[in-house]
Amino acid sequence: QVQVVQSGVEVKKPGASVKVSCKTSGYTFTNYCITWVRQAPGQGLEWVGYICPYSGKTNNAQNVQGRVTMTTDPSTTTAYMELRSLRSDDTAVYYCARSLGATTFDYWGQGTLVTVSS
Amino acid sequence: DIQMTQSPSSLSASVGDKVTITCQASQGISNYLNWYQQKPSQAPKLLIYDASNLETGVPSRFSGSGYGRHFTFTISSLQPEDIATYYCQQYENRTPITFGQGTRLDIK
Numbered sequence: 001q002v003q004v005v006q007s008g009v010e011v012k013k014p015g016a017s018v019k020v021s022c023k024t025s026g027y028t029f030t031n032y033c034i035t036w037v038r039q040a041p042g043q044g045l046e047w048v049g050y051i052c053p054y055s056g057k058t059n060n061a062q063n064v065q066g067r068v069t070m071t072t073d074p075s076t077t078t079a080y081m082e083l084r085s086l087r088s089d090d091t092a093v094y095y096c097a098r099s100l101g102a103t104t105f106d107y108w109g110q111g112t113l114v115t116v117s118s
Numbered sequence: 119d120i121q122m123t124q125s126p127s128s129l130s131a132s133v134g135d136k137v138t139i140t141c142q143a144s145q146g147i148s149n150y151l152n153w154y155q156q157k158p159s160q161a162p163k164l165l166i167y168d169a170s171n172l173e174t175g176v177p178s179r180f181s182g183s184g185y186g187r188h189f190t191f192t193i194s195s196l197q198p199e200d201i202a203t204y205y206c207q208q209y210e211n212r213t214p215i216t217f218g219q220g221t222r223l224d225i226k
Contacts, residue, residue, distance in 0.1 A: 103209035
């Protein structure tokens with residue numbers, strides 16, 4: 001069965017970087033993209049971006065442009081999202097999800113809370 | 119960016135009621151729309167894809183319809199386990215993909 005398991009809680013200071021991992025299993029990793037979605041406390045869902053292992057193609061939201069790097073390691077079927085120059089408004093639960101064509105998110109990780117605070 | 123407007127933002131209904139949520143896109147998106155359910159402290163779950171297709175394993179009381187700018191999500195007979203927040207999501211424009219603001223559903 002498909003499983004998506006993310007790394008644990010992170011607490012960072014403004015200006016620091018964070019790298020969240022997303023370990024997948026139960027399907028052919030290179031056949032699907034991985035999308036990242038975040039949810040600030042008490043707020044709705046916000047698309048962050050995606051990476052497609054089969055093409056290496058990535059795309060991301062304007063408000064993280066230049067600060068985010070999405071990568072994958074097919075040997076361990078793991079995806080990573082690194083966010084740099086963290087700000088307080090980056091505080092959120094970050095979800096990764098298996099994505100059909102980077103458009104439809106059918107299996108989600110449990111979420112990783114990233115708190116940015118001085 | 120394509121804006122997605124859901125209504126209502128919250129609603130209360132009784133067990134057994136029919137519940138309807140609407141989602142309007144700021145421009146036509148064909149049928150490029152999905153619906154997700156998010157229960158408290160859980161990750162979202164895909165319910166409906168391509169506007170009207172039921173994801174495998176999702177109960178048949180959930181359904182979706184619509185095309186272009188106007189979409190509807192329906193629960194035919196509300197169950198206690200359906201308490202959640204529901205989101206629509208468009209992917210006609212993949213950059214960026216956008217979600218509605220969510221509809222919080224409670225039991226009356």
